[in-house]
Amino acid sequence: MMLDETSRALINRLQDDLPMDSRPFAAVGRELGISEEDVIARITEMKEAGAITRFGPFFDAAAMGGAFCLCAMEVPSERFEEVMIEVNDFPEVAHNYERDHALSMWFVLATETPEGIADTAARIERKTGLPVLCFPKLQEFFIGFRVTA
């Protein structure tokens, strides 16, 4: 998607926290020198075009008692499609990526309890017959998932 200067500035701004204001789009518009109506129209357009996948609160699963964990599997290439279907079928699998490495499948588990991670990983191992490596975060160097458009 080709974005003009204003939409680029808007998408960069919107990756940071929205002000807690009953008219948040008007507040962001004032920062960027555009109208509330224009802010809403541009976000709507970027959502429809898929440039923004989601707009709203980002919840912390850990703060709600849940857990996230990055996991990886070495999947033989001839079994890749079959294993992908089996793994994606678990509702606890939030994201799944194919990567160019012997460890070819990388997914994030999101569960409602910390114990759910090991339990789900074990069920995926039983289902696929392949070992699941778990890479829980030990330390986060957080900056806010920002990219410059």
Added chain:
Amino acid sequence: MTTETEISDREIIAELQAGLPLVPAPYAEVATRLGMAEDDLIDRIRVMKEQGVIRRIAAAPNHYKLGMVANGMTVWDVEDDRIAELGALIGALPYVTHCYERPRAPEAGWTYNLFAMVHGDTRDEVEVKRAEIAEILGDACRDRSVLYSKRILKKTGLRLRKRG
């Protein structure tokens, strides 16, 4: 009739999970759906932000649609006693979107303990950024690799069941 004291954080979260409505007064609209006052909803969201349940209210961009089609998970074997200091430097780089220390898995031949996600328009661009990271890590880094994404197999948001 539900009274406001009975509206749980979970009900508020479930209502906000699909995202914020794109209307001039989005909290008023969500509050109406929940049967509570706008000011009360804004206060509850403020508290959830203070508690860390809500990290921020923001947009999730699609890197691919923005032309950033190269996505490299760069991984590094960094000396344990220097990882806090160096991880903070790497996490602060403008092109690093996620940066974590994770356990090594030596039994699987995985010696890396620092993960930094780097997005770029091309793999060449990611490689330039990788070289910059290598320079910052210097002697504290013993080994490195990069895993480019070939395909998104699944991408969903956090799903919470609606319950009391």
